[in-house]
Amino acid sequence: MNQKKTGRFIAKMRKEQNLTQRGLADILGVSDKTVSKWECGNGMPELSHMQPICSILNISLNELFSGEKLNDTDYKKKAEENMMALIQEAEKMKKNIVGGNVLGYVDNIEMDVCETHKTNTEFWSTIGSEFLGATALPSWGGFFPSEDRLHLLGNLSGKKVLEIGCGNGRSLKYAADMGAVDLWGLDISESQIDRTRNFLEAQNIHARLVCSPMENECGLPTDYFDVVYSVYGIGWTTQLTKTFRHVYSYLKKGGIFVFGWSHPIHKCVSVENGRLIFSNSYFNEEWYRAGMGSKEIMLSNRMLGTYINALADSGFVIEKLAEETDREKALAADHDFGRKALMLPTVFVLRARK
Numbered sequence: 248m249n250q251k252k253t254g255r256f257i258a259k260m261r262k263e264q265n266l267t268q269r270g271l272a273d274i275l276g277v278s279d280k281t282v283s284k285w286e287c288g289n290g291m292p293e294l295s296h297m298q299p300i301c302s303i304l305n306i307s308l309n310e311l312f313s314g315e316k317l318n319d320t321d322y323k324k325k326a327e328e329n330m331m332a333l334i335q336e337a338e339k340m341k342k343n344i345v346g347g348n349v350l351g352y353v354d355n356i357e358m359d360v361c362e363t364h365k366t367n368t369e370f371w372s373t374i375g376s377e378f379l380g381a382t383a384l385p386s387w388g389g390f391f392p393s394e395d396r397l398h399l400l401g402n403l404s405g406k407k408v409l410e411i412g413c414g415n416g417r418s419l420k421y422a423a424d425m426g427a428v429d430l431w432g433l434d435i436s437e438s439q440i441d442r443t444r445n446f447l448e449a450q451n452i453h454a455r456l457v458c459s460p461m462e463n464e465c466g467l468p469t470d471y472f473d474v475v476y477s478v479y480g481i482g483w484t485t486q487l488t489k490t491f492r493h494v495y496s497y498l499k500k501g502g503i504f505v506f507g508w509s510h511p512i513h514k515c516v517s518v519e520n521g522r523l524i525f526s527n528s529y530f531n532e533e534w535y536r537a538g539m540g541s542k543e544i545m546l547s548n549r550m551l552g553t554y555i556n557a558l559a560d561s562g563f564v565i566e567k568l569a570e571e572t573d574r575e576k577a578l579a580a581d582h583d584f585g586r587k588a589l590m591l592p593t594v595f596v597l598r599a600r601k
């Protein structure tokens with residue numbers, strides 16, 4: 248699709264209808280500057296204006312996109328070309344965001360549990376660990392206020408705790424520092440489990456570590472834990488409700504489950520030239536495969552309601568949904584991610600009780 252060609256074509260057809268830019272603008276309810284912008288090829292008309300422009304100028308949509316009058320032979324060929332160009336345009340507009348990273352490319356996929364586990368385990372066993380640090384307690388990630396300030400986990404002193412997706416063990420150390428006495432960690436990646444073990448042993452901290460996908464039965468004790476938590480772990484599950492039902496079974500009656508993940512609104516909005524742009528649909532929960540550094544990940548952006556409803560379906564009582572930005576930290580950051588965090592939450596934390 249060639250904007251300049253379409254612009255020249257709009258101008259030509261407008262003149263054939265004896266309309267000025269102002270005349271066309273008035274019929275469409277836009278300013279003459281907008282018409283001039285289209286005709287100079289500096290932007291395409293919005294979707295809502297395309298059909299009315301075509302009927303005023305007596306042309307078809309296919310001709311508008313082609314920027315010329317079409318005879319019967321060319322019509323089908325041009326329609327095919329325009330269709331492809333529109334699909335490619337829409338793909339370019341889509342951006343997927345994980346944490347502070349805009350992903351290299353994004354392909355929608357049919358989710359396959361084994362393939363997803365294999366791809367994500369490979370990522371976390373290799374370069375994924377370079378992304379850790381900002382996802383360990385007391386940080387819940389992004390510009391979310393510190394756990395030391397919000398106390399979403401409550402008092403951990405003397406508590407039995409389990410971390411889902413324990414990564415390199417930094418958050419388990421935090422739980423130990425806060426007085427937790429019985430520490431457990433679960434992670435899909437053997438390398439991550441080794442990192443956790445080595446890190447905690449070096450600190451003289453004992454933890455029981457289980458290598459398993461969080462979606463599976465993995466022999467963790469039931470009706471046992473006071474607190475189950477996860478920092479940027481839960482979103483990796485391929486089966487949300489199944490995972491929450493497992494977590495529910497591990498907790499004692501009255502025990503709490505607290506987890507944080509990238510806020511879904513953060514994942515739909517990108518910053519372009521200092522402005523926030525909706526670059527993906529909030530409703531889009533399709534699974535995708537995306538490039539992250541030299542590896543790939545497989546994820547889906549779930550809506551906030553999907554997490555809340557899955558908790559309720561698993562028997563939890565929801566106590567708190569925290570969506571906040573530490574404004575001081577975001578102001579001090581002086582980059583796009585910080586500016587975005589001043590306008591919308593980049594992380595959410597949910598707290599639920601059995």
Ligand SMILES: C[S@@+](CC[C@H](N)C(=O)[O-])C[C@H]1O[C@@H](n2cnc3c(N)ncnc32)[C@H](O)[C@@H]1O
Pocket residue numbers: 364367368371372379380382383384411412413414415416417418419433434435436439459460461462477478479480483484485
């Ligand atoms: C962002 S990291 C968590 C970091 C951790 N909170 C910390 O403090 O170091 C996500 C972790 O989830 C693990 N993970 C990914 N998919 C998983 C799954 N299906 N089941 C269990 N763990 C998974 C990864 O191996 C990775 O260690």
